[in-house]
Amino acid sequence: xxxxxxxxxxxxxxxxxxxxxxxxxxxxxxxxxxxxxxxxxxxxxxxxxxxxxxxxxxxxxxxxxxxxxxxxxxxxxxxxxxxxxxxxxxxxxxxxxxxxxxxxxxxxxxxxxxxxxxxxxxxxxxxxxxxxxxxxxxxxxxxxxxxxxxxxxxxxxxxxxxxxxxxxxxxxxxxxxxxxxxxxxxxxxxxxxxxxxxxxxxxxxxxxxxxxxxxxxxxxxxxxxxxxxxxxxxxxxxxxxxxxxxxxxxxxxxxxxxxxxxxxxxxxxxxxxxxxxxxxxxxxxxxxxxxxxxxxxxxxxxxxxxxxxxxxxxxxxxxxxxxxxxxxxxxxxxxxxxxxxxxxxxxxxxxxxxxxxxxxxxxxxxxxxxxxxxxxxxxxxxxxxxxxxxxxxxxxxxxxxxxxxxxxxxxxxxxxxxxxxxxxxxxxxxxxxxxxxxxxxxxxxxxxxxxxxxxxxxxxxxxxxx
Numbered sequence: 001x002x003x004x005x006x007x008x009x010x011x012x013x014x015x016x017x018x019x020x021x022x023x024x025x026x027x028x029x030x031x032x033x034x035x036x037x038x039x040x041x042x043x044x045x046x047x048x049x050x051x052x053x054x055x056x057x058x059x060x061x062x063x064x065x066x067x068x069x070x071x072x073x074x075x076x077x078x079x080x081x082x083x084x085x086x087x088x089x090x091x092x093x094x095x096x097x098x099x100x101x102x103x104x105x106x107x108x109x110x111x112x113x114x115x116x117x118x119x120x121x122x123x124x125x126x127x128x129x130x131x132x133x134x135x136x137x138x139x140x141x142x143x144x145x146x147x148x149x150x151x152x153x154x155x156x157x158x159x160x161x162x163x164x165x166x167x168x169x170x171x172x173x174x175x176x177x178x179x180x181x182x183x184x185x186x187x188x189x190x191x192x193x194x195x196x197x198x199x200x201x202x203x204x205x206x207x208x209x210x211x212x213x214x215x216x217x218x219x220x221x222x223x224x225x226x227x228x229x230x231x232x233x234x235x236x237x238x239x240x241x242x243x244x245x246x247x248x249x250x251x252x253x254x255x256x257x258x259x260x261x262x263x264x265x266x267x268x269x270x271x272x273x274x275x276x277x278x279x280x281x282x283x284x285x286x287x288x289x290x291x292x293x294x295x296x297x298x299x300x301x302x303x304x305x306x307x308x309x310x311x312x313x314x315x316x317x318x319x320x321x322x323x324x325x326x327x328x329x330x331x332x333x334x335x336x337x338x339x340x341x342x343x344x345x346x347x348x349x350x351x352x353x354x355x356x357x358x359x360x361x362x363x364x365x366x367x368x369x370x371x372x373x374x375x376x377x378x379x380x381x382x383x384x385x386x387x388x389x390x391x392x393x394x395x396x397x398x399x400x401x402x403x404x405x406x407x408x409x410x411x412x413x414x415x416x417x418x419x420x421x422x423x424x425x426x427x428x429x430x431x432x433x434x435x436x437x438x439x440x441x442x443x444x445x446x447x448x449x450x451x452x453x454x455x456x457x458x459x460x461x462x463x464x465x466x
Contacts, residue, residue: 017036032152034157096117096124210435253329269331287317299408334364342355
């Protein structure tokens, strides 16, 4: 179907363009729009209905095909609920795909399921060919209708621009609605969680043990949902990461923007940004296999008790991962400072270091603060490094601040717990699973606060330069 859409759109473009050229060469007047705008108009008139058909047809046909396939099943194999229906449809799709050809394996499925698989394969194939036939008719019909509008006075350029404007508006609306949908879906599940667990216990509780009993005869599940240990672990790892990424990233940006020669910059900047392309799981392996044992040996040599998985190891490696993010943003901001400011500072007798400190950095401060806040958000949202290097244990919070905020002990973070709680088959009515949405809402709120702070700082220190 996509090949058909591409072929019809290309043919429609050249057909519309040739019609526009023919109209322009006639003696009836001067074309309002260039010929290729006529081609764009015909191509868009063909592409829009075909793309709508491509998107909507699978959803409509899938429901019909599945219903016809399930109708073939005998009464004793009819699914009793939605979960059983999904299980039966998995078997039907597997048989329809033709992957299973061994007679012994085919014999493991009931005769009714095999018959339903054959019906499903037949109807699915017919649905695909019917979609192509309908698409071909719609494409040809749309091209004919669009070509009838072409004339010397037809404002093809205006029509094409209006169509593109509508597409841009729709894309913006989709992005906004997606964000709103994500927020409300998290909020609704969070409210369900708070209906089971008090808000005060979640926000101020010092014990985190989300295991809850699925049956009344099960034991050993405390069901404690105090998220303070997760907040402390997240904050601790984030602070360590920013202590590494903040200074190193900023100083690297200052060097490359103000001190490095063009040759040194052309070599150093790509090498530094290679770090941004390394998968986070590789950083996690590096932290677990190299950094964490090294920190433990150093700690033991100093007489300190260091866990095999520690917040310090995860924070250091996470900081290294964020360095190119911080340096690239800061470098762009510093380079955006007008050269006239530097020239004016040099003309007054300032040195290069004084110019950087007194002129460039104050002018770039709003952008640097934004880069710092975005780096903090990146650190808060990281999961794999913490899973592999910091552990999964949520230690109880005590009045001993040294023990509570000890970077040498294993910690866990909000994102790690979200990933842990939603792995595998979960019961979405339990407090354990719903707590993941509450943690996601807190993380979303924290990120929102960071963005608001960044906007206030930018508005406070922003200066206009001619």
